[in-house]
Amino acid sequence: MTPPMLAIRDLNVWFGEPPDRVDAVKSADISVAQGESFGLVGESGSGKSTILRAVAGLIDSWSGDLQVAGLKVRGARRDRQFFKTVQMVFQDPYASLHPRHSVDAVLSETLHLQGIGNVDQRINKLLDDVGLGRSFRFRYPHQLSGGQRQRVAIARALAAEPRLLLLDEPTSALDVSVQAEILNLLSDLRAEHDLTYLMVTHDLAVVGHMCDRIAVMQHGRLVEELPVADLRRGAAKAEYTRGLIEASGSLGATA
Amino acid sequence: MTNTMTRREWLLSDAPQTRRQARLGAFYQGWLTFRTNKLAMLGLIILILLLGMAAFAPLLAPHSPFAQDLAIRLQPPSAEHWLGTDALGRDILSRLIHGSRITLFIVGTVALIAPLIGLFIGTVAGFAGGWVDQVLMRITDIFLAFPKLILALAFVAALGPSIGNAVLALALTAWPPYARLARAETLTIRHADFIAAARLQGAGRARLLFRHIWPLCVSSLIVRVALDMAGIILSAAGLGFLGLGAQPPMPEWGAMISDGRAYILDFWWVAAMPGLAIFTVSMAFNLLGDGLRDVLDPKGGAK
Numbered sequence: 121m122t123p124p125m126l127a128i129r130d131l132n133v134w135f136g137e138p139p140d141r142v143d144a145v146k147s148a149d150i151s152v153a154q155g156e157s158f159g160l161v162g163e164s165g166s167g168k169s170t171i172l173r174a175v176a177g178l179i180d181s182w183s184g185d186l187q188v189a190g191l192k193v194r195g196a197r198r199d200r201q202f203f204k205t206v207q208m209v210f211q212d213p214y215a216s217l218h219p220r221h222s223v224d225a226v227l228s229e230t231l232h233l234q235g236i237g238n239v240d241q242r243i244n245k246l247l248d249d250v251g252l253g254r255s256f257r258f259r260y261p262h263q264l265s266g267g268q269r270q271r272v273a274i275a276r277a278l279a280a281e282p283r284l285l286l287l288d289e290p291t292s293a294l295d296v297s298v299q300a301e302i303l304n305l306l307s308d309l310r311a312e313h314d315l316t317y318l319m320v321t322h323d324l325a326v327v328g329h330m331c332d333r334i335a336v337m338q339h340g341r342l343v344e345e346l347p348v349a350d351l352r353r354g355a356a357k358a359e360y361t362r363g364l365i366e367a368s369g370s371l372g373a374t375a
Numbered sequence: 376m377t378n379t380m381t382r383r384e385w386l387l388s389d390a391p392q393t394r395r396q397a398r399l400g401a402f403y404q405g406w407l408t409f410r411t412n413k414l415a416m417l418g419l420i421i422l423i424l425l426l427g428m429a430a431f432a433p434l435l436a437p438h439s440p441f442a443q444d445l446a447i448r449l450q451p452p453s454a455e456h457w458l459g460t461d462a463l464g465r466d467i468l469s470r471l472i473h474g475s476r477i478t479l480f481i482v483g484t485v486a487l488i489a490p491l492i493g494l495f496i497g498t499v500a501g502f503a504g505g506w507v508d509q510v511l512m513r514i515t516d517i518f519l520a521f522p523k524l525i526l527a528l529a530f531v532a533a534l535g536p537s538i539g540n541a542v543l544a545l546a547l548t549a550w551p552p553y554a555r556l557a558r559a560e561t562l563t564i565r566h567a568d569f570i571a572a573a574r575l576q577g578a579g580r581a582r583l584l585f586r587h588i589w590p591l592c593v594s595s596l597i598v599r600v601a602l603d604m605a606g607i608i609l610s611a612a613g614l615g616f617l618g619l620g621a622q623p624p625m626p627e628w629g630a631m632i633s634d635g636r637a638y639i640l641d642f643w644w645v646a647a648m649p650g651l652a653i654f655t656v657s658m659a660f661n662l663l664g665d666g667l668r669d670v671l672d673p674k675g676g677a678k
Binding site: 176177178200203206207208210211212215216217218219220221222224229230233234255256258259260263273276279280 | 389390391392394396397401567569571574575576582590591
């Protein structure tokens, strides 16, 4: 049996020292199979992004057991192999691109760091993959719209041909019409490159569109884990999940 | 359509075709912003004239800056000596022209060394955090605790008076504010998502520091340096005035004022002319700095 792409067992993440210590995530267990798209849902501050950041090695104050493609990771240090396997797309495309680096500079640095040659050709291919023409190659972030920036960020994440993509609310900073474009792009890319997604969102519509299975979080704990089909049928068991569905359903009706 | 028009379009193109075009385009856009500031343009023109003056000093100067002629000492401005002569009968205009080289040398070197030291110390402190930050910033505090000129005086007194030592002393006293500035900038960007994204590509600390953090700190430092240039000129002149900078007979502007001090009431031009030169150049640097801030400061609102 192949090991799961991502196995999280008994994950605790905290910030600060004891008197002011905040436990952001409390004993979370998540397992994402190879090729699956897994959604993490919950209100703001429920700790869903924190899980992604701990996996990515951007937070070092965590305990528990983290395995990526069968390999254990520790602390905040990650090796080359990890960066080739796991990449992340950040929430706000206005903050995740260096304001003084052109698209070309961002992508060629990434390719260089990942030890991939043939930079010119690869950059053009990446830009085609994310639906940006080659004419965008030498633009700076301030010359791009939010959706275009997010496409660049996705191209950067795809540059190393990772197998697991961590998506931290990749559309919440974008306009509704652009959101759909980016979500479709992500769906297409997953099919094309055989990617595994771990996606954080607070938007149940996005989850229904993108994910196979979801986990619902509240106050740093996993409340419930269920297949998206059950979510659609309204077969959620936990009180909180039902409340969440109701809230987003009424939102959907008014929108 | 004319040729210049298409070149302008090429530069302002939204979709540059090559790295060079993108870079030139960004530069041109900055130039267009800068050009709208008339005062900044005035400052730039004055400084270009100063550079030309320094470059062609031997050709421009009507007399030797060192030739003494006691028979014509302390002459008022005339057709022969446009700005008059000093106590040893030397032509003040020629000395001013040659002195521009010394002034530019001092200002240029200090403006290169001090921000570099400050940028390095500040960004390392801000990026590393922890005890590295503590140690580096306490050292900075110690330097900041002394009045600048007094500290520079102490350095020159210890090292011996000369131009090289004056430059060194000024650079050693000028870096702490830059370190503070660079550290503050670093603290605001070190947790930015684009730094995290670069780390996820496997970028090491040195790369993050030099490739990602430095470019964002440099522009505010450049602005600060341009505005500090005037202060550096004045400090250099101050050291020269106190006899600790350039040594006679070098035509350093501060030292020239010092020479004219004894005659300031009866022969005002001896001290006033170099004073006017210092004033003009300081003002030009301030105007230039103001214009540069419009172009470079990311927080200035100019998008």
